[in-house]
Amino acid sequence: MMDILNALVVLANFVMIPAVAYGSQLALGALGVTLVYGVLRFSNFAHGDTMAFGTMVVILVTWWFQSMGISFGPLPTALLALPFGIAATAVLVIGSDRMVYRFYRQTKSEPVVFLIVSLGVMFVLNGLVRFIIGPNDQSFSDGERFIIKVGDFKKMTGLDEGLAIKTTQGITVVTAIVVVAALFWFLNKTRTGKSMRAFSDNEDLALLSGINPERVVFYTWLIVAALATIAGTLYGLDKSFKPFVYFQLLLPIFAAAIVGGLGNPLGAIAGGFVIAFSEVTITYAWKKVITYVVPETWAPDGLVQLLSTEYKFAVSFMILVIVLLIKPTGLFKGKSL
């Protein structure tokens, strides 16, 4: 009995909790991608770098706050800096829409042209972020590090295995729930949200019923900026900030959005967790868990790790390929094909 409990604790500590946190971050990122896809109808390759830009602003403001001695008690100061990051990112994406994307919208260009344009925006953002903050790792997490520490948990329960929940993991999940709830309330209850959904479902019909497309686009970018900044900041708090890593996040984020069904917000959330859980479980070394569960003589010799962590991109890619082969519209019905 104790062994099974111990196994569960190990499982929770190394698989469940990290995967839930990572899944929330991916879900927020995928929501941004899926909204752009639904309303503006293109795959935004600049999304990873938009996240990097937002996080960069948050980091700079955090440093400024820290230098002035402002802190948020046990919580990371970055949460206080979040509104500034969102505002700056909103200015950036709406500016890029005015200067770049709007022209192609007016000329009714093909989605693939938008995609290439977003590559150009990605280049610019890449340069901008590296120019301002440099290409290196930045750590900006402060405040209390753990909600539950390994030692305290062991004392509390008397088990051999400890469980730790990092503050950043707790914040990630809570923030993600709040943000997603707010987003769905906005999409389903407010006038603007409804017009966004109408526009996404059927552009012509929406235009006929008097919805102002520029207004819809404006609000979409606003929400995307907020989602990207929050997702990026949470990821940076949980792990660390490095511009190139944010670029690489594009792959799991797109995989999440496609797996869930591009253009479907609910699907993006589900997709984020599917990708995160598969990545973590496939790259986790199961030896410890198995040793607790099976009789002693069966204990495995190796690490029982399916793939080394360097191949975590391969996992999201595999899932993407499987979904593309079996159900190209995604798990939830997206607006694809």
Add this chain to the structure above:
Amino acid sequence: MSDTQKTYALFALVAVLILGTGFVQSWNTALFILNMGLISAIMSLGVNLQWGIAGLLNVGIMGFVALGGLATVLVSMEPVPDAWEAGGPRILMGLAVGTISIVALVLSYTKLPKGWVRAIGTIVVAVIGFYVTRSVLDPAVQAVEGVNPALTGYLGGLGLPVLISWPVGGLFAAAAAWVIGKTALGLRSDYLAIATLGISEIIIAVLKNEDWMTRGVKNVIGIPRPVPYEVDLQADPSFVERATSFGLDPMTASTIYVKLGYAVLFAIVLIVLLWLSQMALKSPWGRMMRAIRDNETAARAMGKNVTARHLQVFILGSAICGIAGAMMTTMDSQLTPSSYQPLRFTFLIWVMVIVGGSGNNLGSILGGFLVWFLWVQVEPLGAALMDIITSPMAEDSALRDHLVKSAAYMRLLTMGIFLLVMLRFSPKGLIPEK
């Protein structure tokens, strides 16, 4: 000015730029730009085939280029006998088992009746195949990587002449393209983009981590060269004599000679590929490809197998990228997996194709040279500009220090703006499609 004159003028401009670099900076830099320009031109020729002529979005050029590099190592390095003895045959067996299990997986998915039988059957085959492959492969991999890891720790290659690796690189890239094309072509264009982006990241991850094949991040150095070594030239009395008769010291003369040798080889490949692409473009096949690009539905209605044609052109374009990748690794004479950066090897090639003129082979070649020239030269220019901007600031100001250090990233910004401006005001590129 007619179109042809404009084309000549633009190519003359590139020639002037490179020659100017030779006179102002050094001939070594100029030849370096020329050589990498030739390789970039080949890559953008391949991407132009996919995007310009068929309208396929390949965002994984880096992966195909890296596969070319892998081919160079596998073909031209000397085999390591100790490592082969330690686990070579077993690794081959493991790879064979892996291939068989993938075939079994595909068969079980396609042949089993739809529904639960298929789902469970496929999963069982996948799990068994995975474990059997790993159990055969893992001990052998450990044994091979344990053989003198500081110097070898890998199986080495076949020890064949390095030039053979160029077509082999193309074959490797073609095989990868076939797999991606089979899954993602026929679906929406964005999916191909994501799939290629994914496969290129995976290829780089494999090169970095499969030490038994590529030595991973320890890099393979000293890949044999198709041209003579500088040291040998400097030791050759007749070469030294000729160099001095040109008024050059033997050191500079030997590096220039070697680079010129590469330039000739690359130019031959480029001209052959350009001729082939031009012929393909003018042939009925090329007309059909453009017809498909311009109106897929109409082409399908005319009885053209769109997906099969897409697969064909996707494989061809990727193979060209693979050839270019093998050429690049040959010139560097080393394989450094960590040097493959998507911005440099995927997105920069895109800038080349778009700026040069998608759909026009000459245009993409021009773009290759021009954008590569800018990519190399914007860095010193940016640094110089930054020096001027920051000169009024105090010597020890932190901002000045930061700005000067960050000047290197100016080129990302410049390329992005360049691409956006071209897309907006001249979307057909410098030499538009006819």
